[in-house]
Amino acid sequence: MILELADIRIAPGQQAAFDEAIQRGLTTVIAGAKGFQGFKVNKGIESPERYILQIFWDTLEDHTVGFRESPAFADWRAIVGPFFAAPPVVEHFTLLAKSA
Template sequence: MILEHADITIAPGRNAEFEEAIRRGIATVIAKAEGFRDAQVHRGIESPERYLLTIHWDTLENHTVDFRGGPLFPQWREIVGPFFAKPPVVEHFELATQHP
């Protein structure tokens, strides 16, 4: 399983709108993607315009090829893209160790 970590900064004062949009985007678009497992969104405390979106995918290719290269990605960006103050920084991680 792969963890996608997207660091998102939005325009100030648009938190409520963005949070509704990202909830809707995950439920109606990303959840339909091949290999999607789950997603979480965290809002920054010190920087409330900053969000961390984490998504578990079955494989790296499920995100980078199937989702980003497929028809769902433009739908996703149409929903959340207007809120971005700058392009998100996206990285992928694999589990190195786990504590129960």
Template sequence: MILELADIKILAGQHRAFEQAVHQGVELAISKAKGFQRYELRQSLETPERYALLIQWDTLEDHTLGFRGSPAYATWRGLVGQFFAQPPFVEHFSLSQ
């Protein structure tokens, strides 16, 4: 099991629309991907335009090869990409103990 952490900075004043787009994108695209487990979206208290999107996947490849290599990725980016102030920083972490 791995955790994808996407550090996302959005355009000012777009909070509600961005959050709705993320939830819609997860429902329509990400949740149907092989290996998807769960997600959380967290807004920074100090920097309201900064979000952490946390997604649990079965394997790194489920995210990097499976989802990112699928048409669903284009659907996801089409829904949320318009809100990005800059490209998100994405990193993966082990969840094994």
């Protein structure tokens, strides 16, 4: 399994609208993508305009090719993109260890 980690910064004062938009985009667009396994969204406490999005994929290519090169990616960005203060920083990770 691959973890996609996106560090998202949104424009100040847009948190409530973005909270709704990101959840809608995840459940209506990304959840239907091939290889999608689940997601977590964390919202900053000290920096309320900062969000950490974790999406779990079967393979790296399910995200980088299957999703990002599909029309669904444009649908996703149409929902969440207007809120971005800067392009998200996105990286991918493999699991090294976890607790029971």
